[in-house]
Amino acid sequence: MRLDRLRARMLLDECTGDDIWPVDLCRQKGIPDDWIDELADAYESGFKTDKETIYYQQQPVNQFHGLLDYHIAVRLAEFLGVRTDLILDRHGTRSATVFALKQAADEE
Secondary structure, three states: OOOOHHHHHHHHHHOOOOOEEEHHHHHHHOOOHHHHHHHOEEEEOOOOOHHHOEEEOOEEEOEEEEEEHHHHHHHHHHHOOOOHHHOOOOOOOHHHHHHHHHHHHHHO
16 A cells, blocks of 8 residues: 555544554554654553553553554654654644644645
8 A cells, every 4th residue: 555645644643642553553554664664663561650551452561562653643744744843842742742743734
């Protein structure tokens, strides 16, 4: 599946800034393989608070291999022509940054 502007915008809408997408889901959704190779990483749960815990299929897991949807959102925004350098590091949270990226993509 080739990534085009419409598909990129639809995928950007799915990003929250708080989730980890499994590698197989990224492939199914048409995230380019070179992005997957570069952005995929192993993440480890913390168990002090629920926010630190990674869940997969509603079950807590110790480790998870995938892509942060924050990083996916940045790549998608760049693909759509957004000047991400003007947005990154200007918002307090990843979710706020992803929201700003979506707004900027709407203006492109």
